[in-house]
Amino acid sequence: MEIRAEILLIIAGAALVTVIPRVLPLMLLSRIELPEWANRWLNYVPIAVMSALIAQELLIHDGQLTGWSLSGNLELLAALPTFWIAVKTRSLLGTVIAGMISIMLLRYFF
Known part of the structure; x- marks a missing residue:
C-alpha cells in the first residue's frame, strides 16, 4: 500500500x-488568572452544552419541532424514567442503563 x-x-x-x-x-x-465571575460563568458551559444536545434530541423529530408532545416521541418517553433515575441515584451508570432499557422496551412494544 x-x-x-x-x-x-x-x-x-x-x-x-x-x-x-x-x-x-x-x-x-x-x-x-481569570476573575471570579468568569470562573463562575465557565462552570455553566458544560451544563448548557449538554442541555442543548439533549433538548435537540428529545424535542426535534424528523426536522420538526415536536415540543413536549409525547405521541410518537419514544425518546422523550424514555427520557422521563431516565431523568428520574438520574435525579434519585446521581449515578451515571444507573442513568445510562435506565435510558437504554427504557428506549429498548419502548421500541420493542411500540
Missing part, C-alpha cells in the same frame, strides 16, 4: 485543525 503525499498532508492538516482549538485555549488560560 502506497501513501501519497496529498493524503499525508490531508491527515496532518486534519490533525492540526483538531489540535489547535483544543490546545491553544488550554495553553493560554493556564497562564492567566
Whole structure:
C-alpha cells in the first residue's frame, strides 16, 4: 500500500485543525488568572452544552419541532424514567442503563 503525499498532508492538516482549538485555549488560560465571575460563568458551559444536545434530541423529530408532545416521541418517553433515575441515584451508570432499557422496551412494544 502506497501513501501519497496529498493524503499525508490531508491527515496532518486534519490533525492540526483538531489540535489547535483544543490546545491553544488550554495553553493560554493556564497562564492567566481569570476573575471570579468568569470562573463562575465557565462552570455553566458544560451544563448548557449538554442541555442543548439533549433538548435537540428529545424535542426535534424528523426536522420538526415536536415540543413536549409525547405521541410518537419514544425518546422523550424514555427520557422521563431516565431523568428520574438520574435525579434519585446521581449515578451515571444507573442513568445510562435506565435510558437504554427504557428506549429498548419502548421500541420493542411500540
